[in-house]
Amino acid sequence: MTNTRQLRIEIRQRRREISPHEQRIHSRDAARTFHSSPLFRQCQHLAVYLANDGELNPEPLAEKALSAGKKLYLPVLRPNTHKSLWFAPYAPGDKLISNRFGIPEPDIRKKKTVLPWALDLIIMPLVAFDTQGNRLGIGGGYYDRTLNYLRLRKQWFRPRLAGFAHERQKVQSLPSNPWDIPIHYAITESMVYKF
Secondary structure (H helix, E strand, O other), X not given: OOOHHHHHHHHHHHHHOOOHHHHHHHHHHHHHHHHOOHHHHHOOEEEOOOOOOOOOOOXXXXXXXXXXXXXXXXXXXXXXXXXXXXXXXXXXXXXXXXXXXXXXXXXXXXXXXXXXXXXXXXXXXXXXXXXXXXXXXXXXXXXXXXXXXXHHOOOOOOOEEEEEOOHHHEEOOOOOOOOXXXXXXXXXXXXXXXX
């Protein structure tokens, strides 16, 4: 098995090779797939992300959620902490500021943040996912640290976690560490996988 560093490089490169036209089609199709699933109907408060580096863009998904009256949130780096996230309300057109990595996020000086268990669903970016629901992220561990409490739960899993990815980001098997938090679903342009 290839090590995770090499796998990240290979799949991120594969993802970057998707044309802008194909990206738009995949994003639209994944949003349509999600919109027609029971998962969409069951959630009222959902977090999305802003696409970067060839990630599948959740903007069409966010538009469908807003038109259905759902509340959207974006991840925000917790200031001066141990690499974890808060979530802040978001609507397209909101003013965003760059965090320490240059990634746009809501200005938490002007918005009330929420903790993850206040959400029904978190749509997460990923580099790869496998058939068991393991997720390979970019490598910072922010989502894993933020959602660590889910490992200790035997019931009442909130929020549900869904990776949002191109079908070509699916692999047969990923190495998993004890601190890795698996996803419950993966949403692609083809289907919604449930793990």
